[in-house]
Amino acid sequence: MIEDRLVTHEQLLTVFHRGSKGITTKSSVCCFFCNLPIPAGCWVMHYSGYGSHVDVTRDKDSGPLHRGCWKRIARSKFLLRFYVHTTRPTPEMLETEIARSGTVEQLLSERELVWHGSGCLLVVGKSAECRPRKKVRGSNVPLARVLFQRAGFTIERGNVVKHACDVSICVNLAHLIQGTRSENTREAFTRGRHTRYEGLTPCEKVQLTLADRLERLQLYGNPDWCKEWAD
Numbered sequence: 001m002i003e004d005r006l007v008t009h010e011q012l013l014t015v016f017h018r019g020s021k022g023i024t025t026k027s028s029v030c031c032f033f034c035n036l037p038i039p040a041g042c043w044v045m046h047y048s049g050y051g052s053h054v055d056v057t058r059d060k061d062s063g064p065l066h067r068g069c070w071k072r073i074a075r076s077k078f079l080l081r082f083y084v085h086t087t088r089p090t091p092e093m094l095e096t097e098i099a100r101s102g103t104v105e106q107l108l109s110e111r112e113l114v115w116h117g118s119g120c121l122l123v124v125g126k127s128a129e130c131r132p133r134k135k136v137r138g139s140n141v142p143l144a145r146v147l148f149q150r151a152g153f154t155i156e157r158g159n160v161v162k163h164a165c166d167v168s169i170c171v172n173l174a175h176l177i178q179g180t181r182s183e184n185t186r187e188a189f190t191r192g193r194h195t196r197y198e199g200l201t202p203c204e205k206v207q208l209t210l211a212d213r214l215e216r217l218q219l220y221g222n223p224d225w226c227k228e229w230a231d
Helices: 009-018 067-075 077-083 091-098 104-109 143-150 181-190 202-220
Strands: 020-024 043-047 063-065 112-115 121-124 133-136 139-142 160-163 176-179
Touching: 009 020, 009 067, 009 077, 043 067, 063 067, 067 077, 091 133, 091 139, 091 143, 104 143, 133 143, 139 143, 143 160, 143 176, 160 181
Parallel strands: none
Antiparallel strands: 020 043, 043 063, 112 121, 133 139, 160 176
16 A cells, blocks of 8 residues: 555546546456446446556556446545555656746756856756756656756657766756667767776766866867767
8 A cells, every 4th residue: 555645635546547447347247346246238437557556576456446436436545545556657747747847947046056167057966876856746857857848848759868968967958958768878888988987976977077078178179079089
């Protein structure tokens, strides 16, 4: 059962409703809630178990429900907690909430920022992984992604927001671009990150990258990665 202090009735109901649909029974079945029989040909609500598949070693909590039983569950936060085990939002829910998260200026005003000599706008302060995040409906979403969307850019399905500067704590919109995960992985090899960063913590990688950017700025007049510097 999901912990009561973590969620609201509205959150539980949203998940429960999303996982339910009306069906007509093809044969006699028993109600998933009251265990009383439901004759064939009856219009019932079927709960698919959406939001309950936490432990992959067991089945989802799913089954048919009398309409009255479905309504009884929906009205009670106590009962919903037995059927909804996680309220992790769907991508669609996250997109909707991000759209309400404030302007870019408001989001940046919540952070301590420092401009770096290489052109990066750095988020400083507490960030264990050196990857600033924004809490959205209980999920930790990369701050770069939230800012990118709030700046008016549309992220194509399946894409991620990448840092063209390779600095994970940078929130300079000019350094944020979207791309696929495979592109991000490929760049790790072409730019030498897979070997140069081996054994380093995320924050150590940030420090090394910033030093590299200053070096490239001094050598080539451009802090961004270039083939000449790699050679």
